[in-house]
Amino acid sequence: MIKWGIIGCGRIAQRFMQGFAAVDGVELVASYSRRGVTVDDFVSKYGGMACYSIDDLLASDIDAVYIATLPDSHAAYSIAALKAGKHVLCEKPATVNLAELDEVLEVVKATGLLFMEGMKPPFYPLYTKLKEYLATDPIGPAGYVRAGSAVADCPPDHPNYSLELVGGSLMGIGIYEAFLAIDWLGDLQEVQTMGRFGQTGIDMFAIFQTMHKGGYAQLYAGFDLHGKGDALIAGPLGHVTIHKNWWNPARATIDYLDGRSVEIDEPFTAGGLNYELEHFCNLIRSGLTESPIVPHQMSRQMIDMIDRARAQVGLKYPGE
Numbered sequence: 581m582i583k584w585g586i587i588g589c590g591r592i593a594q595r596f597m598q599g600f601a602a603v604d605g606v607e608l609v610a611s612y613s614r615r616g617v618t619v620d621d622f623v624s625k626y627g628g629m630a631c632y633s634i635d636d637l638l639a640s641d642i643d644a645v646y647i648a649t650l651p652d653s654h655a656a657y658s659i660a661a662l663k664a665g666k667h668v669l670c671e672k673p674a675t676v677n678l679a680e681l682d683e684v685l686e687v688v689k690a691t692g693l694l695f696m697e698g699m700k701p702p703f704y705p706l707y708t709k710l711k712e713y714l715a716t717d718p719i720g721p722a723g724y725v726r727a728g729s730a731v732a733d734c735p736p737d738h739p740n741y742s743l744e745l746v747g748g749s750l751m752g753i754g755i756y757e758a759f760l761a762i763d764w765l766g767d768l769q770e771v772q773t774m775g776r777f778g779q780t781g782i783d784m785f786a787i788f789q790t791m792h793k794g795g796y797a798q799l800y801a802g803f804d805l806h807g808k809g810d811a812l813i814a815g816p817l818g819h820v821t822i823h824k825n826w827w828n829p830a831r832a833t834i835d836y837l838d839g840r841s842v843e844i845d846e847p848f849t850a851g852g853l854n855y856e857l858e859h860f861c862n863l864i865r866s867g868l869t870e871s872p873i874v875p876h877q878m879s880r881q882m883i884d885m886i887d888r889a890r891a892q893v894g895l896k897y898p899g900e
């Protein structure tokens with residue numbers, strides 16, 4: 581049984597608990613959120629102990645924490661949890677920038693504990709099945725990725741619009757596109773970005789194209805257009821379409837150069853965060869300090885891509 585603590589009891593923490601209920605060998609022991617009323621409400625729904633300070637949470641009998649606060653506090657909570665001897669599963673984006681992530685990874689190295697960014701798509705059954713299928717019936721090495729997501733229905737008070745809380749489309753959504761490009765095309769080499777800003781000082785929409793060891797990607801992220809899109813991955817022998825919403829993947833089509841078309845249909849259950857949780861628990865049981873699927877170097881490259889894209893559109897967060 582792996583004993584868990586939750587830090588930040590908002591929207592994604594609730595979805596995480598939906599996944600939690602579908603995973604064996606886990607127990608929710610304690611939760612903490614900045615406001616007492618939030619943690620009380622969370623504990624009344626999901627059980628465990630309510631903690632009213634981070635010190636109380638980290639002193640409780642837990643093996644691991646899930647950090648589900650906003651990105652402005654991810655690094656500080658990751659470091660505090662690791663220093664308290666807890667494994668860390670931290671929501672995306674892992675930190676505000678690469679420099680912060682490297683500080684976290686120094687502590688990971690010093691403590692020998694597990695740290696993983698909660699980058700969910702590769703753990704979904706569709707994504708796993710797709711990779712397995714392509715290993716036996718390949719499209720050749722991927723050379724091009726086109727993907728994007730834009731969400732036009734966030735309520736006006738959503739933290740996505742807050743500069744202080746490290747909102748913005750690149751940070752909130754672009755990080756998924758960064759993952760996809762790096763996962764299929766390899767090491768990042770160059771980034772070119774354009775974007776427009778909203779009244780609160782965050783990027784409302786951004787397009788970025790990237791060059792990698794294996795080829796090129798064209799990506800977008802936004803909050804003012806309805807663009808819950810698909811993803812295209814092209815190789816010399818065919819291309820894959822991961823149908824909408826590609827970051828919660830459930831259906832893909834592979835079109836081969838020889839005219840064949842293969843459909844892969846793998847719906848996800850329990851909200852989809854159960855798969856990364858299961859993987860993380862297995863890593864703890866195996867004594868590993870990083871995931872082979874979302875390794876530290878991949879998290880470094882994802883946030884490096886967003887850092888570079890932000891620099892090109894002129895987006896800085898307070899304190900940077």
Ligand SMILES: NC(=O)c1ccc[n+]([C@@H]2O[C@H](COP(=O)([O-])OP(=O)(O)OC[C@H]3O[C@@H](n4cnc5c(N)ncnc54)[C@H](OP(=O)(O)O)[C@@H]3O)[C@@H](O)[C@H]2O)c1
Nearest residue numbers: 588589590591592613614615618648649650651653671672
């Ligand atoms: N994996 C996914 O599918 C997915 C989807 C959406 C979002 N996310 C990520 O998940 C994270 C949270 O997003 P969300 O949509 O859940 O935001 P949210 O609804 O605002 O939840 C964050 C919660 O954390 C608490 N909080 C904020 N700052 C805190 C701090 N410094 N210390 C302690 N508690 C704090 C807030 O509660 P109180 O202030 O009331 O205590 C808030 O309810 C973000 O990094 C986001 O990018 C992931």
